[in-house]
Amino acid sequence: MALLEVRDLSVSFHTPDGVVEAVRGLSYDVERGKTLAIVGESGSGKSVSTQTITGLTRGAQISGSALFNGNELLGASASTLQKVRGAQIGMIFQDPLSSLHPYYTVGWQIVEMIRAHRKETSKKAARARAAELLGLVGIPRASQRIDDFPHQFSGGMRQRVMIAMAMALDPALLIADEPTTALDVTVQAQVLEVMRTLQQEFDTAIILITHDLGVVAEMSDDVVVMYAGTVMEKAPRRTLFYLSHNPYTKGLLASLPARGGRRGRLTPILGTPPSLIDPSERCPFAPRCPSAFDRCWHERPRLDPVSHDAEHTSACWLPHDVAGGLDDPVPARGGSPVDVNPAPETQEESA
Amino acid sequence: MLRFLVRRIVLGILVMWLITLAVFALFFIAPNDVARTLAGRQATPETVALIAHRLGLDQPIWKQYVDFVSRLLHGDLGYDYYHQTPVTQIIGAAIPITLSVVIGGAIIWLVMGVFNGVVSAVRPRSFIDRSLTVFSLFFYSMPTFLLGLLLLYFFYFRLTLRGITIFPAGGYAPLGEGPGQWVLHMVLPWFTLALVSAATYTRLTRASMLDVLGEDYVRTARSKGLSERRVVMRHAFRAAMTPIVTQFGIDVGALIGGVVVTEYVFSLPGLGKTAIDAINLQDLPVIIGIVLFASAAVVVANIVVDLFYAVLDPRVRLH
Numbered sequence A: 001m002a003l004l005e006v007r008d009l010s011v012s013f014h015t016p017d018g019v020v021e022a023v024r025g026l027s028y029d030v031e032r033g034k035t036l037a038i039v040g041e042s043g044s045g046k047s048v049s050t051q052t053i054t055g056l057t058r059g060a061q062i063s064g065s066a067l068f069n070g071n072e073l074l075g076a077s078a079s080t081l082q083k084v085r086g087a088q089i090g091m092i093f094q095d096p097l098s099s100l101h102p103y104y105t106v107g108w109q110i111v112e113m114i115r116a117h118r119k120e121t122s123k124k125a126a127r128a129r130a131a132e133l134l135g136l137v138g139i140p141r142a143s144q145r146i147d148d149f150p151h152q153f154s155g156g157m158r159q160r161v162m163i164a165m166a167m168a169l170d171p172a173l174l175i176a177d178e179p180t181t182a183l184d185v186t187v188q189a190q191v192l193e194v195m196r197t198l199q200q201e202f203d204t205a206i207i208l209i210t211h212d213l214g215v216v217a218e219m220s221d222d223v224v225v226m227y228a229g230t231v232m233e234k235a236p237r238r239t240l241f242y243l244s245h246n247p248y249t250k251g252l253l254a255s256l257p258a259r260g261g262r263r264g265r266l267t268p269i270l271g272t273p274p275s276l277i278d279p280s281e282r283c284p285f286a287p288r289c290p291s292a293f294d295r296c297w298h299e300r301p302r303l304d305p306v307s308h309d310a311e312h313t314s315a316c317w318l319p320h321d322v323a324g325g326l327d328d329p330v331p332a333r334g335g336s337p338v339d340v341n342p343a344p345e346t347q348e349e350s351a
Numbered sequence B: 001m002l003r004f005l006v007r008r009i010v011l012g013i014l015v016m017w018l019i020t021l022a023v024f025a026l027f028f029i030a031p032n033d034v035a036r037t038l039a040g041r042q043a044t045p046e047t048v049a050l051i052a053h054r055l056g057l058d059q060p061i062w063k064q065y066v067d068f069v070s071r072l073l074h075g076d077l078g079y080d081y082y083h084q085t086p087v088t089q090i091i092g093a094a095i096p097i098t099l100s101v102v103i104g105g106a107i108i109w110l111v112m113g114v115f116n117g118v119v120s121a122v123r124p125r126s127f128i129d130r131s132l133t134v135f136s137l138f139f140y141s142m143p144t145f146l147l148g149l150l151l152l153y154f155f156y157f158r159l160t161l162r163g164i165t166i167f168p169a170g171g172y173a174p175l176g177e178g179p180g181q182w183v184l185h186m187v188l189p190w191f192t193l194a195l196v197s198a199a200t201y202t203r204l205t206r207a208s209m210l211d212v213l214g215e216d217y218v219r220t221a222r223s224k225g226l227s228e229r230r231v232v233m234r235h236a237f238r239a240a241m242t243p244i245v246t247q248f249g250i251d252v253g254a255l256i257g258g259v260v261v262t263e264y265v266f267s268l269p270g271l272g273k274t275a276i277d278a279i280n281l282q283d284l285p286v287i288i289g290i291v292l293f294a295s296a297a298v299v300v301a302n303i304v305v306d307l308f309y310a311v312l313d314p315r316v317r318l319h
């Protein structure tokens, strides 16, 4: 049994404009100690889906199931969720400045996290642990900086603080929602390195949400490609980069510039994401898909296995390519499987 | 932090100095016969002459101003010929009364407003949110004198008719003569003042809380597995307090100069009532004294607010 099993998760919001179906029948597994990357354009439901699992989505209609260590999280009581959040599932977010409370020192915020779940820990012990954690994520002079406020740290250092806090209780799962998007390039690489080191040390599973296929190539074991609230394709990293089946995934990969070129956020495919208010019975990608044919406009494709690799599924009506194999030499994790330069040079921020 | 404090105080002193200039220009230079006006309507010519001499009206204007300011610095607000008492004594008697009304009322409206605002913000658009909105707008839209009279009618007049007298019809009982009577005399004025202002604080708190509850750091607090109560109070409310404290300081500072309507309705001889009475009598020294005191209260309140701001927000504190 996987650490986290998400099945048929749907999340919709009632708005004055209509019902926004932000997530539609999402399913994936996260294995212990492994990294699952979730990629997709802005608005594809990456944040909403993960926040729903931890009960942070408010005012939404939710259906489906999310089994964490075999326990259902969707619809769990507030007190159950409180025990899971922080202690078993740590979370870090995109903007580390706004994600830390501006009025409290970083030490206070980490100590609060520890003592919320381990009430028997003395203030002194929690503080010592906080300083240790700050050192672990690479903050120099951690025992002094523990009394500084978030605004006294640089962006990268703040994100390290967030990581230290999220990892304070050695959670089984870390959900990192675009942890490096707000950071500049050299800092991105360092922060990812910190995450990877901690993951190895604590054997933590990670859900890594990102726009950046370079980050996926460096960090992930498995990849989920999301579009309009559903999974378009799901595969182990190497399979996805080499044998992608879905035209949407191919579009994303094609948008990666050649080695040495500038790496930008994903705006690769002509057209805009569909309105989430209109759930018509067709492939959600059809209006933008270069390979779309009749059937795509009338029937929604299921997520089915598409190659020898049973882990490889795609939601697309194109013929399943079961002839492919993994015979090519494939670089190890952290290497460069496609023409992606894993040590990023420049990053265009569209934010 | 220290530099910030010094800058604020210097600015405050500058403002006070400008106010003395304005007061001096308005009351000493503008009227033709200052001594006559100051002496009051029934003064004899000898009194007028004496005042003219005492004020040094034969001196050049700059000298008169310097003397005026130096008297102020010595805590001398002048002499009230109408009541035959120093102005400081008149104002000194009125201040505790106004302070009693303002501080008590302010605490009540702050507690009510903040409590209602937080409750509304935690459950926006719920039944309780809407009820509290209606409740506070009802009192908000009511003129203070009407609310005061209604409270008097129900809690004094109607009760007394039934032979139950809890609250007096008005007037003041000094705190020094026992807190019981003081409170009984103050309850109705307090609620008159508080109910009208509470609405502002309910709306302000609600808006500020809703703002903050949408912040990323509140989401972080939830993601840490804190109880909802702790998320709301320690994380959201802590940050939402800043605009409330600012408004509170400014409001209290302004009211310390006199709560005119409430004091009148409940016959409380505080600064507001004293000022109105002095205006009716054209009792200039008292008017000047109250204007200066009220301005000083506003200036000091602003400095206190800024200090509080720095205490609340470390980002201000450290720059």
Ligand SMILES: Nc1ncnc2c1ncn2[C@@H]1O[C@H](COP(=O)(O)OP(=O)(O)OP(=O)(O)O)[C@@H](O)[C@H]1O
Residues within 6 Å of the ligand: A013, A015, A020, A022, A040, A041, A042, A043, A044, A045, A046, A047, A048, A049, A058, A276
């Ligand atoms: N509270 C809400 N009410 C209505 N719609 C919402 C709400 N929260 C999110 N949505 C909608 O759900 C959709 C998915 O949002 P989500 O934040 O999950 O996207 P995302 O994939 O994380 O995008 P990004 O890469 O920009 O972070 C968006 O269209 C968004 O507008």
Ligand code: SF4
Residues within 6 Å of the ligand: A246, A247, A248, A283, A284, A285, A286, A287, A289, A290, A291, A292, A293, A296, A301, A315, A316, A317, A318
């Ligand atoms: S189902 Fe059709 S429209 Fe959808 S991705 Fe496949 S080919 Fe394109």
Ligand SMILES: [Mg+2]
Residues within 6 Å of the ligand: A046, A047, A048, A177
């Ligand atoms: Mg997002």
